[in-house]
Amino acid sequence: xxxxxxxxxxxxxxGKSTTSANIGTALALAGNKVCLLDTDIGLRNxxxxxGLENRIIFDLVDVVEKKCRIKQALIKDKxxxxxxxxxxxxxxxxxxxxxxxxxxxxxxLKEEFDYVIIDSPAGIEMGFKTAVSGADxxxxxxxxxxxxxxxxxxxxxLLEKENVGSPKLIxxxxxxxxxxxxxxxxxxxxxxxxxxxxxxxxxxxxxxxxAGNQGEPIVLHNKGLASKAYRNIAKxxxxxxxxxxxxxxxxxxxxxMKKWLGFA
Amino acid sequence: xxxxxxxxxxxxxxxxxLLFLLDESRPFSVILSELQYKxxxxxNIWDGxxxxxxxxxxxxxxxxxxxxxxxxxxxxxxNLIIHSIETEGKSDGGNMNxxxxxxxxxxxxxxxxxxxxxxxxxxxxxxxxxxxxxxxVFVLGALRGLAxxxxxxxxxxxxxxxxxxxTQLRIANVVSxxxxxxxxxxxxxxxxxxxxxxxxxxxxxxxxxxxxxxIEWKENRFRG
Numbered sequence: 001x002x003x004x005x006x007x008x009x010x011x012x013x014x015g016k017s018t019t020s021a022n023i024g025t026a027l028a029l030a031g032n033k034v035c036l037l038d039t040d041i042g043l044r045n046x047x048x049x050x051g052l053e054n055r056i057i058f059d060l061v062d063v064v065e066k067k068c069r070i071k072q073a074l075i076k077d078k079x080x081x082x083x084x085x086x087x088x089x090x091x092x093x094x095x096x097x098x099x100x101x102x103x104x105x106x107x108x109l110k111e112e113f114d115y116v117i118i119d120s121p122a123g124i125e126m127g128f129k130t131a132v133s134g135a136d137x138x139x140x141x142x143x144x145x146x147x148x149x150x151x152x153x154x155x156x157x158l159l160e161k162e163n164v165g166s167p168k169l170i171x172x173x174x175x176x177x178x179x180x181x182x183x184x185x186x187x188x189x190x191x192x193x194x195x196x197x198x199x200x201x202x203x204x205x206x207x208x209x210x211a212g213n214q215g216e217p218i219v220l221h222n223k224g225l226a227s228k229a230y231r232n233i234a235k236x237x238x239x240x241x242x243x244x245x246x247x248x249x250x251x252x253x254x255x256x257m258k259k260w261l262g263f264a
Numbered sequence: 265x266x267x268x269x270x271x272x273x274x275x276x277x278x279x280x281x282l283l284f285l286l287d288e289s290r291p292f293s294v295i296l297s298e299l300q301y302k303x304x305x306x307x308n309i310w311d312g313x314x315x316x317x318x319x320x321x322x323x324x325x326x327x328x329x330x331x332x333x334x335x336x337x338x339x340x341x342x343n344l345i346i347h348s349i350e351t352e353g354k355s356d357g358g359n360m361n362x363x364x365x366x367x368x369x370x371x372x373x374x375x376x377x378x379x380x381x382x383x384x385x386x387x388x389x390x391x392x393x394x395x396x397x398x399x400x401v402f403v404l405g406a407l408r409g410l411a412x413x414x415x416x417x418x419x420x421x422x423x424x425x426x427x428x429x430x431t432q433l434r435i436a437n438v439v440s441x442x443x444x445x446x447x448x449x450x451x452x453x454x455x456x457x458x459x460x461x462x463x464x465x466x467x468x469x470x471x472x473x474x475x476x477x478x479i480e481w482k483e484n485r486f487r488g
Contacts, residue, residue, distance in 0.1 A: 150373050151373075153390045153391070154392060157372035157375050192406075193390055193391075195370050
């Protein structure tokens with residue numbers, strides 16, 4: 001029996017789908033059988049980020065309406081053999097599936113997969129409630145901005161009410177130079193407000209936008225910090241203890257000079 | 265018999281019921297047994313319609329268990345309804361003072377914590393979260409959201425927090441928000457908010473005893 005993890009944030013545009021795609025891919029690369037489940041019916045994105053849009057035949061709504069078998073709707077990733085995507089429907093809306101249907105679906109998927117990553121829609125309405133209903137665990141995404149932290153806080157409260165076991169936090173789009181200048185909240189500040197365990201910090205990186213538009217999750221190729229951050233998060237999900245990345249990009253030469261001179 | 269003792273329990277009839285005066289100078293157990301005797305023995309005079317009872321304890325502060333005992337004695341007479349138990353200078357207007365309630369946890373955005381009486385919250389109140397009580401609010405943690413003390417008009421209620429950084433404060437029916445830029449010196453350390461001249465003021469915790477001398481702790485006060 002696998003585990004289902006919902007990725008949610010409340011606020012839109014903070015990187016739920018990108019995070020789902022990358023964590024899912026990283027878990028699959030580590031040898032797990034992973035299913036990405038897009039519950040953002042009507043506004044599906046996960047297939048685009050994964051570059052699998054043109055392979056969709058059946059979708060989530062077809063599955064719960066029993067128009068096809070689960071296996072028929074699962075799309076195998078073109079790069080990872082152990083990674084599958086169950087896309088959302090684009091023509092329906094959030095009311096097309098119920099919490100019972102999603103609970104049934106995740107239960108069936110957990111039989112087959114080690115991890116079921118549920119990409120939740122933005123907001124706290126029906127779509128969110130449906131997405132959360134199938135989850136064993138939750139990951140809350142927040143960017144270090146006040147508006148995002150407020151929404152994340154609200155969502156954590158709702159998750160507690162829905163009895164989804166202790167949610168974990170990912171701080172996304174972190175810009176260390178902005179924090180230094182005082183223009184962005186520090187990770188410590190975000191964590192102290194939200195008061196939940198930190199799963200990881202992902203730096204803001206233009207490469208992620210590149211990769212998203214190419215339909216290739218960044219963890220597949222890039223050796224950059226963002227990619228490494230996602231892989232570390234995947235390790236922590238599997239229960240490994242990995243220290244947080246140092247996100248400061250200090251010039252190595254300068255750092256070495258400082259060390260010689262006894263400044264650092 | 266030497267001198268005639270003033271009775272421990274004096275009963276007076278008033279416009280709206282009966283007034284029980286409990287002598288503060290005698291031990292409470294003596295008062296209770298005298299009260300019990302008076303309530304149980306002179307059976308005929310207690311029969312009648314429902315009567316409101318006010319109890320005055322003088323300067324004696326009675327504990328919750330003592331109050332319970334008192335109420336138990338009165339429960340023997342079904343037509344006697346305790347309206348209030350008053351201590352000199354302090355009246356709780358018929359509501360049983362429930363003491364201070366201690367609760368732990370975070371009040372997150374969108375959540376509302378409501379309580380009748382004084383509340384001690386061990387945890388944070390986040391922006392968008394609300395704590396509302398009829399008494400005072402004490403937060404052992406950061407108060408970043410909205411706190412409303414004295415929700416039913418108690419203007420003596422205060423709001424205190426380890427880190428008082430609220431989005432809004434309300435005491436009784438006065439609403440206030442912090443100035444847009446608080447200086448660090450104002451927010452560092454423990455602060456509390458209170459009502460003065462229909463405005464909410466914030467001050468350092470160690471000034472509380474000066475502003476509310478009636479709750480100031482004093483040496484020897486609770487002895488003998």
